[in-house]
Amino acid sequence: MKRKTKISMAAIIAAIAIIAIIYICLPYYARQALIHLYPKIDDKELFFRDTVHAPDTAMLWAKSSDYNRYGFTAGEQAYLDSMETVSFLIIRNDSILVENYRNGWNDTLTSNIYSCTKSIVGLLAGAAYDDGSIGNLDDGVSEYIPSYIKGLQAEVTVRDLLTMSGGMAWDEAYSSLFSLTTHGYYGNDLYDLVTNLEVTEAPGIQYDYRSGETQLLAFVIEAATGKTLSKYAEEKLWKPLGAEHNAYWLLDKEGGDEKAFCCFHTTARDVARFGALMLGHGKWKGHRIISEDYMRQALSPATYLKDEWGEDSLDYYGYQFWIQRYKDREYRLMRGMLGQYIVAIPEYDAIMVRLGKKRSDEYVRESTVDLFEYMDIALRILGESTEKKDCSHE
Numbered sequence: 001m002k003r004k005t006k007i008s009m010a011a012i013i014a015a016i017a018i019i020a021i022i023y024i025c026l027p028y029y030a031r032q033a034l035i036h037l038y039p040k041i042d043d044k045e046l047f048f049r050d051t052v053h054a055p056d057t058a059m060l061w062a063k064s065s066d067y068n069r070y071g072f073t074a075g076e077q078a079y080l081d082s083m084e085t086v087s088f089l090i091i092r093n094d095s096i097l098v099e100n101y102r103n104g105w106n107d108t109l110t111s112n113i114y115s116c117t118k119s120i121v122g123l124l125a126g127a128a129y130d131d132g133s134i135g136n137l138d139d140g141v142s143e144y145i146p147s148y149i150k151g152l153q154a155e156v157t158v159r160d161l162l163t164m165s166g167g168m169a170w171d172e173a174y175s176s177l178f179s180l181t182t183h184g185y186y187g188n189d190l191y192d193l194v195t196n197l198e199v200t201e202a203p204g205i206q207y208d209y210r211s212g213e214t215q216l217l218a219f220v221i222e223a224a225t226g227k228t229l230s231k232y233a234e235e236k237l238w239k240p241l242g243a244e245h246n247a248y249w250l251l252d253k254e255g256g257d258e259k260a261f262c263c264f265h266t267t268a269r270d271v272a273r274f275g276a277l278m279l280g281h282g283k284w285k286g287h288r289i290i291s292e293d294y295m296r297q298a299l300s301p302a303t304y305l306k307d308e309w310g311e312d313s314l315d316y317y318g319y320q321f322w323i324q325r326y327k328d329r330e331y332r333l334m335r336g337m338l339g340q341y342i343v344a345i346p347e348y349d350a351i352m353v354r355l356g357k358k359r360s361d362e363y364v365r366e367s368t369v370d371l372f373e374y375m376d377i378a379l380r381i382l383g384e385s386t387e388k389k390d391c392s393h394e
């Protein structure tokens with residue numbers, strides 16, 4: 001019996017040694033992915049980050065006279081809980097109508113808004129275009145990143161990156177340990193990763209969702225402006241928008257590059273300011289932040305492209321913004337992994353923000369069905385509040 005115990009212990013030690021050797025031989029990003037596993041919205045402390053400073057004086061949202069008067073039905077409550085919602089916000093006429101926090105969240109806690117960050121990069125491209133740092137949206141990427149000339153790279157334009165039609169050989173898988181998306185999120189070499197990837201499809205022909213193209217767009221903006229993405233966002237967006245709290249942009253390493261495709265951390269109240277920019281076509285409280293012409297293009301589908309299935313004209317994506325057709329209307333929105341949504345609802349002059357830890361796996365075309373559930377909640381409440389207001393004037 002003692003001999004068997006010794007053999008068993010030796011086998012365990014050998015197995016541990018083999019696992020340790022395999023782990024050590026893995027690339028840095030894969031080791032980090034194994035440590036931290038699937039991304040979480042409260043990942044701020046896991047990474048180095050830059051601060052996007054709020055202004056000294058914030059422009060606070062007012063609270064509606066009907067603040068939190070309109071609650072959720074039992075079914076809505078259950079759905080919000082099932083999707084592990086942390087924040088649900090409805091702002092109407094620049095006033096907070098509904099504000100709900102769950103799972104220990106509050107109005108000061110920041111969340112990773114994941115791919116909603118792409119829309120922020122799209123806005124920064126607009127700011128750089130407006131101030132002349134980017135001369136023309138049809139400029140080649142190589143005008144800003146001279147090394148980007150290998151094969152079809154030389155044909156890629158800024159507009160191609162804005163519309164995700166740059167043809168980059170990017171793997172958008174989220175569950176694979178060795179995917180490029182995992183590499184980008186957990187790695188420490190973003191610039192080399194995206195600038196060295198080949199372009200395998202003719203650019204400017206077909207839309208295909210590629211996070212790497214947003215990351216490359218960020219490097220174009222930095223090269224054009226001579227500023228880090230965080231500093232440029234602070235100057236062109238965060239301070240002019242009167243943000244209430246500092247935001248944080250996660251980096252690939254200490255003093256490194258912003259993860260432009262995913263990783264802006266902010267609060268529900270502050271991220272709603274981007275919804276106001278969508279409603280105002282680039283204006284915030286009467287002040288022009290982004291030119292009307294650029295915002296018109298950004299919020300319009302790039303119909304000259306084929307969609308992701310290569311079948312029809314693209315009708316749901318502009319310059320890093322989504323266009324959602326729902327109940328015979330069109331809505332502009334920002335959306336991110338795990339169900340982060342900022343939606344402009346123009347018929348009510350309203351904004352909906354939903355942040356959380358989970359989203360549906362069921363798709364209808366390009367969208368997951370949880371978006372429609374949140375839209376239904378917001379539209380019901382906005383409709384009921386409108387009816388009440390109309391009745392009060394009779």
